[in-house]
Amino acid sequence: MSVTAAKGFTASGIAAGIKENGNPDLALVVNNGPRLAAAGVFTSNRVKAAPVLWSEQVLKGGQVQAVVLNSGGANACTGPKGFQDTHATAEKVAEVLDLNAGEVAVASTGLIGVTLPMDKLLPGVESAAAQLSEHGGEKAAIAIKTTDTVHKTAVATSEAGWTVGGMAKGAGMLAPGLATMLVVLTTDADVDTAHLDKALRSATRTTFDRVDSDGCMSTNDTVLLLASGASEVAPDQGEFAEAVRSVCADLARQLIGDAEGASKDIRIEVVNAASEDDAVEVGRSIARNNLLKCAIHGEDPNWGRVLSAIGTTSAAFDPNQLNVAINGVWVCKEGSVGEDRDLVDMRYREVAITADLAAGGAEPVVIWANDLTAEYVHENSAYSS
């Protein structure tokens, strides 16, 4: 399903030889219209990869005809040569498909600081173009994997006759603003650029921006939303925004579920904060606390580490009013010992932490994180990635 669930899109995924192991590493997604509207959200890291710098410019035009994505190399910190390579990739797509290169977005993922093998990538673009298909969404999703163990896709369909579908990759370097991930969403709903942009920003703010696998922010994050208008249905904007949000939330949850070396998915909910910003700050601080992440790995409901993490924030709270529940057991009440920690059952992969700041009436905020494991250390120390 993936990016070809919506009408008006073709896609493909092939092995161009960028990855030394011969796995698929090049994907192409093409919007066949009639509309070519597009919106994008990119990493907030100030060290941006060449394809991010390029695609940010492309998106300013509000139209995207094709997206070319490669795994096997991030093309980040590669200087002028890296930018030239991205430009040449877009030009190649434009030449092969008879498009305007200024409407070709480029995304890359892999090791930072290494230039791409253009002698393999450019012929790969020709092969990928030759294999474009209305059923190519899954192959495209497979071709963008790096350390992902599974490919990630999601779809939402409206009774009104339109669809939102998407694919994502991302396993490590997951942190707000955004994760190390590439995401392409497509829709056949008839939506203009301004409304696409609004729906996408609203959706990423509460989904991809609220997963935090390891506190590390990538140089290459890219989330694109392309609209073909092929359903010829102009959607209700609220329903459309909710569909985009639900697809993003589904993909974000899949990213956390496949994070490098993780054995637990941790759902951190912050309630009764004075403001949404306070709740997000507290949730992220808990999500990034290595000691807590280790404790969760050890199935130890060590709530002291939750309080210790909350205490490093600037959020409004009284230390003597804090309450913390782990998997529904209020192990900390009013900043001190609460219910018996032996009541907490932590056998399952999903762990729920609720931090009650008792400081106000803000809506609850949920941040997703992972535990810290020896396997994470191994995956990120045994070889360059």
Add this chain to the structure above:
Amino acid sequence: MSVTAAKGFTASGIAAGIKENGNPDLALVVNNGPRLAAAGVFTSNRVKAAPVLWSEQVLKGGQVQAVVLNSGGANACTGPKGFQDTHATAEKVAEVLDLNAGEVAVASTGLIGVTLPMDKLLPGVESAAAQLSEHGGEKAAIAIKTTDTVHKTAVATSEAGWTVGGMAKGAGMLAPGLATMLVVLTTDADVDTAHLDKALRSATRTTFDRVDSDGCMSTNDTVLLLASGASEVAPDQGEFAEAVRSVCADLARQLIGDAEGASKDIRIEVVNAASEDDAVEVGRSIARNNLLKCAIHGEDPNWGRVLSAIGTTSAAFDPNQLNVAINGVWVCKEGSVGEDRDLVDMRYREVAITADLAAGGAEPVVIWANDLTAEYVHENSAYSS
């Protein structure tokens, strides 16, 4: 040597039975004067342990006659009962030594969220008092260990006839502002409270505040500096401040060298920043990057992860002007590929990372950190700590 290197101090360390394994767990340090001046610096975590809340009040008086320290329990997040226990501990010391409880500082370290076994601690105070000795500094240093594999002491002596000595504990939860550590420094120099405070704050700002083992900030950090005046020498303030700084730097380096599970000590130097604040922000961001910490563990000079960490800061820099050296090899020049990474020799425990922001003329800043290892995960997941 430790806290009894300076004249005018006695100390002891005993096993009171707070730790279930029977190891030493209670230390006492007494200032016999003639001066009783003292200064203190405490954790900036807003969730503060009971002994921190107590000792902050004690220090406001500017005089400390005795410090009682226990390992085996942090007495943090223990509510009103925890504060009563700290108060009772100080009262017990006052009763046994015929002092004013308001001039007895208390420090605790160990698991958060567990109350102390006062039935063991209070009799322990009597035993510790009975064993006070001018040679007790080392025993005191041993009694405050938690997961430390070695006890930490340092001494600086002036030709003018005075001495600064100290002891420290701390192995995990090390992060700026401050680390999970207890430090007691003593001096027989004749210094008043105001000058002690100035020297101590200046020293901790560039030593303990610049070690970051795991990004986790403790609830119990305490650094005390006690002056007895027993040398009857009023020191040159500059020389005295430098002696305090050198003892703090020595102890801070020992903390990093004994951090939980670490196999590498990483010296991160940030040069050519626009300001000292920028340099500290960048240094801390590099120090806390889990992916980089894993790469260093794997002896992989993955400079892309250094740039990725710099990119998350608000410091002044141009991504295309950044330079990074690892163990003296400039693997990144002007934001892109520099010298051959195969030239980097990473076999030794100490690894030096230099981040050149090329943004200004601030003095270089050094932050110390550790790598991230499977042993760290094990130590912090296999049991509560």
